[in-house]
Amino acid sequence: xxxxxxxxxxxxxxxxxxxxxxxxxxxxxxxxxxxxxxxxxxxxxxxxxxxxxxxxxxxxxxxxxxxxxxxxxxxxxxxxxxxxxxxxxxxxxxxxxxxxxxxxxxxxxxxxxxxxxxxxxxxxxxxxxxxxxxxxxxxxxxxxxxxxxxxxxxxxxxxxxxxxxxxxxxxxxxxxxxxxxxxxxxxxxxxxxxx
Amino acid sequence: xxxxxxxxxxxxxxxxxxxxxxxxxxxxxxxxxxxxxxxxxxxxxxxxxxxxxxxxxxxxxxxxxxxxxxxxxxxxxxxxxxxxxxxxxxxxxxxxxxxxxxxxxxxxxxxxxxxxxxxxxxxxxxxxxxxxxxxxxxxxxxxxxxxxxxxxxxxxxxxxxxxxxxxxxxxxxxxxxxxxxxxxxxxx
Numbered sequence: 001x002x003x004x005x006x007x008x009x010x011x012x013x014x015x016x017x018x019x020x021x022x023x024x025x026x027x028x029x030x031x032x033x034x035x036x037x038x039x040x041x042x043x044x045x046x047x048x049x050x051x052x053x054x055x056x057x058x059x060x061x062x063x064x065x066x067x068x069x070x071x072x073x074x075x076x077x078x079x080x081x082x083x084x085x086x087x088x089x090x091x092x093x094x095x096x097x098x099x100x101x102x103x104x105x106x107x108x109x110x111x112x113x114x115x116x117x118x119x120x121x122x123x124x125x126x127x128x129x130x131x132x133x134x135x136x137x138x139x140x141x142x143x144x145x146x147x148x149x150x151x152x153x154x155x156x157x158x159x160x161x162x163x164x165x166x167x168x169x170x171x172x173x174x175x176x177x178x179x180x181x182x183x184x185x186x187x188x189x190x191x192x193x194x195x
Numbered sequence: 196x197x198x199x200x201x202x203x204x205x206x207x208x209x210x211x212x213x214x215x216x217x218x219x220x221x222x223x224x225x226x227x228x229x230x231x232x233x234x235x236x237x238x239x240x241x242x243x244x245x246x247x248x249x250x251x252x253x254x255x256x257x258x259x260x261x262x263x264x265x266x267x268x269x270x271x272x273x274x275x276x277x278x279x280x281x282x283x284x285x286x287x288x289x290x291x292x293x294x295x296x297x298x299x300x301x302x303x304x305x306x307x308x309x310x311x312x313x314x315x316x317x318x319x320x321x322x323x324x325x326x327x328x329x330x331x332x333x334x335x336x337x338x339x340x341x342x343x344x345x346x347x348x349x350x351x352x353x354x355x356x357x358x359x360x361x362x363x364x365x366x367x368x369x370x371x372x373x374x375x376x377x378x379x380x381x382x383x
Contacts, residue, residue: 020258040261044284048254051246052285055258055266058218058244079247083255087244172288176261185263187352 001136002162003097007033007068009136010095013143017064018056018183022049022073024104026097028164030068037182041168041175047076050084050094057089057152063183064091064147071098071112071156078121081154085126090150094122095143095157098132103161122154130154203363204229206337207296208238210357213338214345216267216294218259219243220252224271226298226364249274253281256293265349269296272317272358273310282324286354294345295326295356304361304368321356328356334363 053067100113122130256266301314
């Protein structure tokens, strides 16, 4: 399954819930698979998508928060798994598109091609709901379960690389304002602390 | 707040609370332990979350903000070096605000020269990133400076830093150093 096809499986299952995308190909494919206001596309801060998702899940406990990360990006911020394993937000679903390469930068191998197991790392950090999927059917079943049952979930989906076909806007503030409005946290109405 | 709570640390707590912040994401250092203790004992409505690394703390803070909260990030000056890309490529371009409390090392009273270069770099880094930084000059000014910076950060949607120098956080630096073993090298 390509990353784009995998993203097309995820988006409908996420319903209207927020999806935070890591920079580069995961964000490009989220845009191509289904641009929606509740998508937050990062254009930098490599490694931090799971951390952004954690903060969002803490502030919005009644929403399911999805993150689409990459293997290279999560390897840059493995400590995030320890923090998620400690906080254990039941509403966080971290999906890692694992193509075993730094695809956005030219396809150099990541450590997951040479034995690193990100689902095992997540379990070792106290996240019981961590698994690896290898087919579209396994991915769909894992996401469907993560939508229904309390997490946190870490779904490491082995995917094939596919060339990006579209990119989201470079208007960073627009991305953020649209996203916050979609999840009911419009900045104009955010004068008081709500969480 | 008790007698063993330093006034500057109580001021940080009161200031961030007055600015509407109820979430603190942090990587600890020695002086900040006072702030964390006062938050735990006297501010039950403030949630403190520890991060493994400072840039992770800024990522969590960005998510908190977009979820409707007003995040404070608390760190030692050394950790600002670990945070630069998070501030530069997430908070600044997306206009995601945070109140940033920096416990300074490397300034007057420092005993560890390994802390000095990063300490010197804090203000130039803040300037280069466009993050307004205010150095708190005295313990009794902390609350007002932190509250003002926090309100401005969330009103203007920018990160704003309050720098806490060691002359404020560790006024008796010599006495503090005396409580730990002296450094030594065995050359045999």
